[in-house]
Amino acid sequence: MRFSFKRSGKTLTFVALIAAIAGSSTLAVRAQQSQTVTQGVYTQQQAVRGQTIYMERCSSCHSESLAGGLGPPLTGDDFIQYWGKEPLSELANKIKATMPQKEPGTLTGQQTADIVAYMLQTGKLSPGRIELSADEAVLKQITWPAGNAAPAKPPLSAGQISSFPPAGNLTQVMRGILFPSSNIVFTAQTVDPGAPRVVPEGADRVSGFNWVIWSSDIYTGWEFIDYAAVSLAESAPLMLTPGRRCENGKPVPIDDPDWIKFTMELAEAGKAVYKASQTRNQETVSDASNQLNDACFNCHEVYRDHPERVMRAEDPSNKAARCTK
Numbered sequence: 001m002r003f004s005f006k007r008s009g010k011t012l013t014f015v016a017l018i019a020a021i022a023g024s025s026t027l028a029v030r031a032q033q034s035q036t037v038t039q040g041v042y043t044q045q046q047a048v049r050g051q052t053i054y055m056e057r058c059s060s061c062h063s064e065s066l067a068g069g070l071g072p073p074l075t076g077d078d079f080i081q082y083w084g085k086e087p088l089s090e091l092a093n094k095i096k097a098t099m100p101q102k103e104p105g106t107l108t109g110q111q112t113a114d115i116v117a118y119m120l121q122t123g124k125l126s127p128g129r130i131e132l133s134a135d136e137a138v139l140k141q142i143t144w145p146a147g148n149a150a151p152a153k154p155p156l157s158a159g160q161i162s163s164f165p166p167a168g169n170l171t172q173v174m175r176g177i178l179f180p181s182s183n184i185v186f187t188a189q190t191v192d193p194g195a196p197r198v199v200p201e202g203a204d205r206v207s208g209f210n211w212v213i214w215s216s217d218i219y220t221g222w223e224f225i226d227y228a229a230v231s232l233a234e235s236a237p238l239m240l241t242p243g244r245r246c247e248n249g250k251p252v253p254i255d256d257p258d259w260i261k262f263t264m265e266l267a268e269a270g271k272a273v274y275k276a277s278q279t280r281n282q283e284t285v286s287d288a289s290n291q292l293n294d295a296c297f298n299c300h301e302v303y304r305d306h307p308e309r310v311m312r313a314e315d316p317s318n319k320a321a322r323c324t325k
């Protein structure tokens with residue numbers, strides 16, 4: 001009893017100490033609370049350092065002028081519209097954790113802050129006398145002018161569900177929902193969904209991330225086809241979500257009649273595959289999967305990898321021109 005009392009006493013002291021430290025740093029941070037990016041939150045010299053890093057590590061995708069290319073623009077109204085709703089720490093975290101896209105996690109906090117300083121400078125925000133800190137707590141206190149704050153949203157009613165804001169860009173929706181689901185359907189072209197499961201020898205030794213390791217045998221093969229077909233049909237409205245951007249930052253062309261037509265084709269193809277799957281006949285599903293393939297292809301041909309544009313563009317993958325006709 002006495003022992004445990006002593007222990008908890010020690011813990012208390014420790015907690016009190018932490019509280020004191022936290023208290024003092026809160027005070028330091030509070031001094032900065034009212035800062036916005038317009039108040040000279042970086043130095044000229046820091047922006048110069050940031051520019052050097054940017055040109056080396058970022059400009060290949062976001063262009064030398066930050067106007068965007070393979071990746072979205074990092075300056076301009078749309079960019080500020082999007083990031084201006086959040087404290088500067090969000091932008092810095094996005095960069096530090098996920099950029100450069102092929103080498104995430106290779107920037108130091110200082111380098112990230114320097115790049116953000118350069119981005120602010122490009123956005124015509126004046127420098128000041130104190131460098132932009134790499135400390136997240138400090139960056140959290142720097143916001144954008146009130147005009148950029150997100151407008152208060154009225155609560156959604158069931159009828160407005162279609163105005164649910166997007167959680168990701170179009171490529172992420174494609175890779176996350178359409179790609180795995182359609183691959184399940186296409187697998188029925190070569191493997192009978194009704195055939196008994198055989199675990200290939202050594203399959204339990206597969207290493208690296210594999211999304212079918214967990215739960216790959218919970219549902220039967222035919223059920224997997226059913227659910228994939230439903231998810232494809234149900235995902236069609238996601239093509240029309242207002243406010244979604246493509247990976248290169250361009251808005252998804254949701255008002256374009258062709259885009260809407262291709263979206264309808266996707267919904268129809270999903271339903272057709274579902275209907276075919278309900279027959280539990282591999283041949284029937286295999287035929288319906290061609291309709292699905294066409295639905296993906298028809299839209300991609302225009303908006304993703306139009307052959308003429310692929311030829312014209314310097315980058316063979318031509319991502320900068322995606323989502324335009």
Ligand code: HEC
Binds near residue numbers: 070115
């Ligand atoms: C290989 C190409 C590539 C490189 C190099 C690259 N990016 Fe990106 N970046 C992208 C793509 C694609 C996206 C959109 C997908 C995403 O948000 O992850 C993106 C998104 C971003 C975003 C979010 C923009 C927005 O409006 O959502 C920021 C900020 C950003 N990059 C900054 C940087 C910085 C800073 C560097 C250099 C340190 C860098 N990127 C290097 C491809 C790249």
Ligand code: HEC
Binds near residue numbers: 170172179245319
């Ligand atoms: C209404 C038009 C449309 C339809 C239908 C469509 N896509 Fe896409 N898809 C696009 C566009 C545009 C992009 C490029 C997105 C971007 O850059 O953000 C894309 C990108 C992709 C990507 C990412 C490519 C990459 O660079 O890694 C995959 C995978 C994909 N689509 C799969 C599919 C599949 C599978 C289907 C059919 C089940 C499908 N898509 C149907 C328009 C469409």
